[in-house]
Amino acid sequence: MTTATSADSAPPDQGARDGALARLGRTMATHTRWVIGIWLIALVALGAAAPSVFTSLAGAGWQANGSESVQVRELAEQHFGGNSSAAVQVVVHSDSQQISDPELQDTLARATALFAEDSRFGDVVAPQPGMTISPDGHTGILIAGANASTDDMVSAIDQLGGKLSDLSTNEIEVYPTGASALWSDFNKANHEAMIKAEMMSWPVTLAIMVLAFGSLVAAGLPLLLTLAGLVASAGGLAILNEITPISVWAMNFAMMFALALGIDYALFLVARFRDALRKNPDPRAAVAETMDTAGKAVVLSGLTVLVSLTAVLIVPAPAVRTMAVGIMLAVIFVLAATLTLLPAVLGTIGAKVNAGSLPYARRQQHRSPLFASWASLLHRHPWPFGIGALLILIALIIPVFGLKVAMPSIAVVPEDAPVRQGYELVQQQFGDGAPGMLQIVTTAEDAEGTARVAESIDGIAMLTPAQPSEDGSDLVMLQAVPSVDPSDPAMESILADLRERLPESARVGGAPAENLDLQQALNDYLPIVIAVILTLGFALLLIALQAPLIAVIGTLVSLLSTGAAFGVAKLIFQDGHGSGLLGFEPQGFLNGWGPVFFFAMIFAIAMDYTVFLLSSAKEHYERTGDPKIAHIDGLAHSGRVIAAAAAVMVAVFFTFALADPLPPKEMGIILGVAVVLDAVLVRLVLLPVALRLTGKAAWWSPTWLRRVLPKISFSHG
Template sequence: MNTFLSRVGSAGAAHPWRVLSLWAAVLAAAVTFAVVAGGEAHDDYDIPGLASTTGSHLLTDRFPEMSGADARVVVHSPDGAVPSAELSELGANLSAMPDVGVVAPPRLSADGDTAILDVRYTVPVTDFTGTEGTDPLEAAAEGARAAGLQVEFGGQVHENTSAPGGAAEAIGIGVALLILVFAFGSVVAAGLPLLVALTGVGVGGALITALAAFTDVSTTAPTIASMVGIGVGIDYALLLVTRYADGLRDGLTPVEAAGYANGTAGVSVVFAGSTVLVSLFGLRLAGLPVYSSFGYATFLTVGAVMLASVTLVPALCGLAGRRILGRRKPQRRNDTGTGTVTARWAARVGGRPLPWAVGALLVLLLLAAPVLQMRTWPQDAGSQPTSDTTRVAHDLIADEFGPGANGPLLVVVDLAAGTDPESVAAAVRTDPGVALVGTPLVNRAGTAAAIQAEPTSAPDDEATTETVQRLRAALPEGTHVTGWTATFVDISERLADRLWLVVAVVVTLSVLLLTVVFRAPVVAVKAAAMNLLSVAATYGVMVSVFQWGWGADLLGLPGPVPVSSWVPILMFTILFGLSMDYEVFLLSRVREHWLRTGDPHGSVVQGLAATGRVITCAAAIMIAVFTGFALDANITVKMLGVGLAVAVFLDVTIVRMVLVPATMALLGRRNWWAPAWLDRTLPHLDVEGGTREPNTVRA
């Protein structure tokens, strides 16, 4: 692979315009296909095997008027009771909207100044694209607003309409560019990684749009994919440009330097990117279609970015030539591990490894402690900014009708089983967690009934989950508890159950891949353990910031909110892949020096000295990009942005700068131990292009 990538790099630098033309053609073709034949992002919450799904399918088959999306129109009068004439007109307007099955009679608050009109559609919320669902609702409310009434909207239709983004991401990319300029001292060198990352993300985004024509792709998936793609794209290109600059300082020509960079750092990029791609496969094990789409989207983007890095970077470097070095006086690189701040730090930690290792471990465990209190719940209106209409509607309903009114349950009764809906309604009323039970609605054929029940607690309250579980245990056969709140309960439980399966599979695959790359099972297992500690610490910080509300104000949140159910598994797979990026970059240099010298302590010092600057710079860029996404209005994207930024910070400080040198110093030559049978079995993969020497410790 070293030879192949080296030839690719040299050829790209020797014929840059051919490579640039090829990538321009690829990007144009991908965008054209996406425009002509691409599809729309589409969330799919029809999840086989969930208890709530059985009830929703029964409604779809026998009671379509009650089976689709719901919208809640909240009308508030600042001057006393809401006029009945205005409510009648509003109800008529809502009934005339397309795809509406049922509009319930207005429900008035105790003082009469607030009313709720529940709208049931015959189509699921995922059938609406853009503002197709919200525009008719806004038009229907124009008369009531003209009469001086406050009209706000809740329910699935408005809550599933994504606000346009881009500003927060632009801020992160701008900060990343400033960091690159500072690191290289050259605008040319700074702009090159960013251009490569954006090209790869552009191709990946077009492929995601094309993919949406053939399968469901979550509306959030393209944003997540671009966030990861920009981060790793800049990282990969930065590593290659740094090696290219090293080659120039060593007296190589631009073509030779590009081949040298691709034959060394390019191999690390391929293996690091492969680790990310392997980790993403773990999302399929979550058992939710929406997670599969996250995996597909991010896989396409990271794959495009990785390919762009090892082909487009050499071509751009060939065009830039020695301008990569900027106006600073060129100096030969220091790759001996002496004299740098990182080398001195590594020597200090390696001199007393045990206290440093114990101290770092205690810090990570302390940060991870809050994870024991983690409560997950999919985002809802209660986590939106106070200026959002869904949040205003949520607060009005909670204040006037009680917190449970924001999360009604729908009890579906299969009348073909001989169950009496009135007796079911009576049984639901006896549950201590139920505040209100509506009159059973029976379909025209008399084969199914639907009963709406309101819990006494808010949707994201643990008491609501317990209420759903009690009802399911107590109600007779043929009765199903469904609705949006019950679906979220089932999703949270499914994800909590599958998290450990995803962790086990991703960790196992990553350990196997690292073992193949470095021929050292001890290094692979140690890297996985450190990454698990880093992820656990990140989860703990997430609980402190979001669930405990320690950073709610800074992030524009109204107050403490549960950790989004979508985040833990998604963040784990992404974080494990990204952490392995740095592990590959660092350990490949350490192993290169180990094979050259056979000195286990000196190889760690030299490896850290050689990679410290580029890893620190890469981490700072990733933190900037992820922090930009933390400003996104979508709570899932916001949590992922915060989590990924925190994880990268912990990884580059506590893990790479303390735990890695400390543990490698403690283990010494045992780091590179491998059983003789394994050493004979594994292929020889020279990740950094160094000469293999017989320093592997065998059993």
């Protein structure tokens, strides 16, 4: 009878033969109490900060830093009592009374008193005849200036909005509106929808995990690991927010990615650990083998995600940057837990990882016969499957060339939200463009010429008289009311005409201008972001796989699935196909941050599966030198994990499709479709076909390149 060699009685050179990750895994599995204890302390510390994350994170940041519109907002806050795009507008309306009547004057006075109690608000301007009082006298707009940052203004209206709405009576309607109120209601609606979606995804995820693993314990481990990553990420973001403002959207995306990637990584490691246990029942040796093989793939995948998101940091928009930071922080914590806490737990439970196994699981092997058969079929008939998958992807990519993007309209806010009700009331009483006035700041000397040119611009319905600065500076402000809705495409040409024809001293801003400037910045930086992501993604694959051809192929096929996902997004969210079934009204465009941000996220996910498949194939090629074995066994050993991981991601993302607000619905459907396309057509068809057709050339590397690159091997022992 042969007995397995324990870790304690392993040959003296065992540690020497172990790679760095194998040694890390063995150490974690040996010192489990210390590892688990340290993690518990860290989670308690970070968990203490976590509950405040949703109330403390920043609510604004949707701007292009350094743009002309941001300059105008800063000038308005410095010289004009805070009457900037961040100012809060309170719409007061009565069907039976006029603004001059005592009851409405009392309502306005009480609203003014609420603003006076909060130092974040600047000057309060009462409704003015001919400007902020409607022609019939039944509607007035009270303006409370911004005396704080845009983030603080959103926070202020978060706290004060309910009190302002409570001033409404049976005869008087009161609605806080304006950009700050818009982001407040927008963030609340999306946060609530995303939390509901997260809660719905957990039971579905657990069911998929149980089916994939066939064991309750093995299925539960990834969820526990992910929970640790979520708590750590939330606490980390709350602490980081004390240093620099972090968008509340960062937490929403961090939660989603921590759940999806945490399960992916744990799934890959736990599946490999169970296989290693069959060969050597010593848990520490099994952990070492797992980390030396699957652990490398997880590290590479995590680095790929981080690199992809790093490219987004070059976009000069605080909200976009900090959303990327949130996901990066979540990935770092998930990676840390995967590489330290998970090996410690696996080393502790050992064979108990299979506890609670379902009957079929006892016969389950790491090498899936189903995926081995599929790989053999692809090996025999690569061209029909490869061409078919490629044609489908190309057909879905074609609509991308008609894709339009713009910042979201008021339609993304629920119909019963106070900001939307106030917005629509202002349009009814003052005209379509009234909710999005453009602000022009110029010198007193150029005021007359500026007014004359602005009034002659096609699309300007009204211009207010020049308002002198409060601090005696040589600046004046004029406000131009467009004749179109702030989200109308014509707004872009109106803004361009103003900036082109006004005197050189004039600067044009306002909420619509900020949206257009942000959209322009996103458009300008998109090619740069794509180039950086593709370059860094290729470089990581090249370093890991040591083979230029397969690194190029892996990068290009990831680009195919990413492009196809955006093609589907165009058909659904721009053209409206399936909008009735999905329960939304298409805006006629994709939300402006989508191309930059979703490209980074989709490409990161695509490369995640690329790494899982190619690392498995490379491991078998290193052992045998046979490209056929690498192709077939690579898919046979990784196919089930890729399918299960994709199913989990689809479940997580598609739950967001059930949300009422459009942005989380858009995000969930685009990412979910991307995962389906990537897992089914690319990882399980196109990439294996590419391995089959390229044969040994896929793994060839010139001698000079092998000398330059660090030595990385995916085989163990």
